[in-house]
Amino acid sequence: MRGYSKYQQTDIGWIGDVPSHWSKNKFKFLLREKTKTQNIELPCGSISFGSVVFKDSEKLTEETRLAYQEVLSGEFLVNPLNLNYDLKSLRTALSEINVIVSSGYIVLQSEGVVNKNYLKWLLFVFDIRHMKTLGAGIRQTITFKDIGNCTTYIPADDEQVAIASFLDRETARIDNLIAEKQTFINLLKEKRQALISHVVTKGIDPNVKMKDSGVEWIGEVPEHWCLGRVKHISSFITSGPRGWSELIDENSSSVFLQSGDLNNNLGLELKKAKRVSPPDGAEGVRTRLLGGDVVVCITGANTGRVAIAESIEETVYINQHLSLIRPKLKKIRPKFLAYFLSSDAGSKYYALTQYGLKEGLSLKNISETPLVFPSVDEQESIERKLDLELTKSTALLNSVLESIELLKEHRTALISAAVTGKIDVRSYKEEAA
Known part of the structure; x- marks a missing residue:
């Protein structure tokens, strides 16, 4: 995919050079922190893999639920705790459900300056590239002030929509490929288990x-x-x-x-x-x-x-x-x-x-x-057969797992390139059409 024709230099390491027509802004002008709101009628939730999900709340006391805060569909959720303990988890999400979450989370609302879906992808890149470097203390915890004072660059409204639509479509395609490969892995594991179970109880002589x-x-x-x-x-x-x-x-x-x-x-x-x-x-x-x-x-x-x-x-x-x-x-x-x-x-x-x-x-x-x-000699024959067959399936399994990791890396790189203007998705849309 092609890049833009002209770029401007920035002093923001996690963004780099951006298209010359993109404008400078700060997150505190794009988002505001929501006042903590109780809503005990809602189910409990949390962030998982960059999404807001429901979580089991049967063991939570009423006192604990009363301390939880509301996050509604269309609002953003940030996990600001213990950044130095976990550098892999995705810590930002645009909620699609109404739940209550721990008071340790930061709930943010859009100021309406940018497209929410675009902002979701911008926060994703901000999270994986920069947010984990913020914060202080032994547990390295951040506040909205830490996020709000960070500078970013954003395109015009129509371009935001184009980027968000492109990423929604392309990441869904990649996610479907990953899901298909994961299904194959599960089937392969079931086949391995079935082979072991058959041979150690029925032998190798039909x-x-x-x-x-x-x-x-x-x-x-x-x-x-x-x-x-x-x-x-x-x-x-x-x-x-x-x-x-x-x-x-x-x-x-x-x-x-x-x-x-x-x-x-x-x-x-x-x-x-x-x-x-x-x-x-x-x-x-x-x-x-x-x-x-x-x-x-x-x-x-x-x-x-x-x-x-x-x-x-x-x-x-x-x-x-x-x-x-x-x-x-x-x-x-x-x-x-x-x-x-x-x-x-x-x-x-x-x-x-x-x-x-x-x-x-x-x-x-x-x-x-x-x-x-069976006898020790027959046990040895069974082991040789299983070792041979499982070595083959392990090689195949590792190959598929490696391809999944490459797809995940490609997904992250694609998001980063689109959000920071290294590729022009508008031209992609025109070519696709």
């Missing part, structure tokens, strides 16, 4: 004779396979220690493994894990992870996530939200066990065990997990 496993969600399994529970093929099952959070020490060489350090591919993310200086004694010996151990998350949002410690080059201890299973290698291979526990056969058991008011899994739940398995 002609093998089958028998009833006696477990409803597992169904039939190969006739020669063994039936049992995790406790029957384990030499040791434990969970992490309590109270070690006070022993976290980033200067220590020992890793303190937490549920968030388990990835979705049966692996451990040790590089980003916290460090700990463990106490002397049996507690450290009991909770130390060894090569070949299988780890299961037993509490929290990641309950049921599984990983295998295929090789451990560092000293690693598990925390209280994890369970450690040490397989008997003559009966079961660690990776086959990890595949099985991460399959539908394992996840459905975990879901049924937590049914109702119960949250999380106990060590007894882990020990009693139903299990089916």
